[in-house]
Amino acid sequence: MGVVEKTGRAVAVPGENQMVADLCVVGGYAQYAIRPARFLVPVPDGIDPAEAVCIPLAYLTAFQMLTRYRRLAAGATVLIIGASGTVGTALLDLSRHLGLKAIGTCSAANFPVVERFGATAVDYHAGDFVAAVRSLTADRPGGAGVDAAFDAIGGAHFDRSFACLAPGGLLVGYGSQTMAIGREGMISAGLGMARLKLWNAMSFLLRHRQAVFYSITALRASQLEEFKTDMAALFKLLRDGAIHPVVIDRLPLAAASQVHARIDAGGLGGKIVLLPWGSA
DSSP, rough: OOOOOOTTTOOOOOOTTTTOOOOOOOOSSHHHOOOOOOGGOOTTTOOOOOHTTTTIIIIIIHHHHHTTSSSOTOOOOOEEETSSSSSHHHHHHHHHTTTTEEEEEEOGGGGGHHHTTOOEEEEEEEEEEHHHHHHHHTTTSSSSSEEEEESSSSTTTHHHHTTTEEEEEEEEOOHHHHHHTTOOOOHHHHHHHHHHHHHTTTTGGGGTTTTOOOOOHHHHHOOOOHHHHHHHHHHHHHTTTOOOOEEEEEGGGGGGHHHHHHHHOOOSSSSEEEETOOOO
16 A cells, blocks of 8 residues: 555556555565556545555455355354454454354464454364354254354365354365465365365255355456455445454564564464554
8 A cells, every 4th residue: 555656657547646555466565666557446535554554455355255255144153263363353353344243263362352353262272163163153043053164274274164164154265374384285285275176066965065265366366346346345444434453563664574573473463564664
């Protein structure tokens, strides 16, 4: 996110000095960036820039997963794996806004992060969280389980998330954290992706439960107008005070290495924003 300093000859919109946002897949850690005008979304006045930068990745990912695959009715129950993370807290915030009941897995130390959004926290270190989720949803009409689950861990972990689904439920995978941190290799991650496709193909034998994989960069490339429409909708929700991104720190760009060390340590419970022109 930033202010347009100069435009190309054929660019009429956006104009210079306008605040805009885009998803920088690479090259985002910079004071200046050259971006194609067709990707840019205007940022309304009166929004905290540090909160606004939570929208293009974390909140847009959460919003599209919650709305583009299936329209969940108010009162539906969702399971958020790793709920204290950046996308996890966005899912919690948007679930509250949409009137959904949320269950979030996290460590016991992060229970307050999850519970601040009105969600139920489950400690994934303490026994079988699948049993805990099914116990929490035992009274659900139509069978125990959740209506949708969102899992960024990937690999073999998809099995547990799929087991938490109620009949007709949907699992959305959106990452492979186990591979990223070296706990699983490419083969295991690939098998996780294959499981999603197999479960979706065999849905009629699995109580109509389904599974898909979400990629924000793939949808941005194939559905740019949806991408921009959804981002604009989120900026409106932010301006109106309907959603509340958790910004736990604002640090200068020069502190990027220390910030990543904090991220690797886990337990942040919100987003650290790097300020390109800021000072410590």
